[in-house]
Amino acid sequence: MQTDIRTVRASEESARAFVYRVLSTYIREMFLHPGEKLAETDVAAELQVSRTPVHDTFSRLEREKMLRPVPRGAVVPPLSADTIRQTVWMHRTVCQAVLGELYNHRPATLEPLERCVAAELEALQGGAIVKMARLQLEFHRTLYTLAGREPVMEAMERNSGDLYRLLRMLENADLWRYVADQHSAIVQGLAMRDYELAARALEAEHDLVEPLLEECRYRQPYFFE
Template sequence: MSSESDDRQPRGEVAYRKLLAAIQHGELKPGTRIREVEVAEKFDISRTPVRDAIRRLESDGLLIHVPRQGAVVKELDHREVIELYEIREVLEGTAARYAARHASELEIAELEDLNELMLKSGDDQIKVAEINRMFHQALYRMGNNRYLIDALNSLSNAMALLGGTTLQYDGRPQSAYDEHRDIVENIRAGNGDGADAAARLHIRNAQRLRIKLLREVLHAGVHD
């Protein structure tokens, strides 16, 4: 977010967006204590909007209040991660199915443009992950169902707790690009079954890499 756009937003919203981005990008890892003073200094914002942002993130389920520590980034256990991807597979498959019914050519072109941009972003993991997030947000909107969109946006907040990105693996940006392309092609063809299946496969592949990533982090922690 640019400083110019920051200036046009309430300070509480700026603090919220910056804290959320820090969690999404893995800068604030699960278990990290969030101190108002440190956040205010880091983002050059007064403590009141920071306090409001922390409350919002607690309401979103991204932060929890721990006695004698205060706000802490929530940690997901292995079962919660599995459950998160299971419900994401169902919801994104449904969004892709609905998109095959409702999507305009302009919306489909937006998905294609975002997918190409993601692949061209190369080794910039943060940029690749952000564009990938934009692709999925665009897909949600194309489903044209407000309740489904609300559910998927809520799920996206929970996904932020995973930190980092599976797109860091060699070859994953290319395979994700190919999987996105399959989803888009089925949407353009009006093939709801195919779009659903392609979206579900995409999420299952992401889940497999996420479990691998979590296993590597755990293994590294044991040896540190």
């Protein structure tokens, strides 16, 4: 685990919160690959904290299924194709309901969603593909927030770790441009009161996952169960 800006501890941050932030970020962002082993002593030395917050964080990440215990440490678990498919089904179902709420009770402004799309296009133009999974997540968070469903999105995210890691593996600019185009169509549909346009774009985004899952399993089978 290399030291960089993500491993800088904020002055007000507790040791436990710091360790959790760093490890969960490294796992979700695929800086730590499935199968990599972590030892509490090594992490404590790397982050310059005692073993207690590291031990507590390992236990928390194991409960959240972001680590698996092994003798003298833990390993980053592989991605589960079945879990990803179940997560996509859940997102597909709930997102359509959220979209319906936004259609029936249109928010005062769609500017937050427009800013999300602009950020995606800016990242693509600058070649910052590494940002796209996070920006895709931010678009959906904003969608839920505008519908007043932040707690629902928070619950969804707790079960979406493998899906996020899959998206983080994708480095095809054309694919991410397609996702940004669907997000733009969702915003356009909401602005024009065209529910069918927005719903089709949302379905098109979710439909991408299955072929991408199969491609990633073929290309990097050692990352999957």
